[in-house]
Every structure is written in C-alpha cells, then in structure tokens.
Amino acid sequence: MLANLLASRPETSTDGYDITWLTLPEGLIYALIGFIVTFLGIVILIFCVWIYGKIIKGVREKSVSKKKSASVPQTVVSESDSDVPVEVRLAIIAAIAAYYENEKSSCEFKVKRIKRL
Numbered sequence: 001m002l003a004n005l006l007a008s009r010p011e012t013s014t015d016g017y018d019i020t021w022l023t024l025p026e027g028l029i030y031a032l033i034g035f036i037v038t039f040l041g042i043v044i045l046i047f048c049v050w051i052y053g054k055i056i057k058g059v060r061e062k063s064v065s066k067k068k069s070a071s072v073p074q075t076v077v078s079e080s081d082s083d084v085p086v087e088v089r090l091a092i093i094a095a096i097a098a099y100y101e102n103e104k105s106s107c108e109f110k111v112k113r114i115k116r117l
Helices: 002-007 024-070 086-103
Strands: none
Touching: none
C-alpha cells in the first residue's frame, strides 16, 4: 500500500491548492543557500562574541590599572585597632610565607589584617 502512495504524484492536493514540486537542481540550490546562510550566521555570532570579549578585556585592564595606581602597598605592620600584638602578627605572616615557599606556589598574597576571634 505504501508503495502505491509513492508511485504516483498528484498534481493538486485534496484542499484544491497546487503542490510545488522541486527538481533535483532546485533542491540542491536551496540546500546550498541554506548552508551558506547558516555558515554566515555562525561566523557573525563568533565575531560578535569575539568583539564582546575584547571590550570586556579592555574594561577590566583599565579598572585594574586604576586600582593598581590608586593603591599603595603597605609593607609596615602597625598596631592599629587590633588586640593581636605586632610580634604575633609577624610570626603568623612568616609562617604563611614559609609554608608557601616550601610548596613552590606562585600565589602571591598579602596579609592585611589579623584579628582575634
């Protein structure tokens, strides 16, 4: 029964509308146009994401450079509003530095505040 449905090609549908039949070259042309449009769409999306990444990278670099120029590194340990004596804070900082030195870590850190809990 299915073979009989595929064997004949009606000229009009049951609704009375004409059915458009494509030849092989027309189908290939439409497929090629579809491939080209899809490819160009993907290329445009990749370009937009690339531009967006460049913009974000530039904004981040500007904000980091502003933060670096505005902040002055503190190398002096002071006795400001803390219950922990300076000697204890220096010992903690030295212990952390020695630990990371033995680990051969590339992590650079700064201890800004040590408070007793």
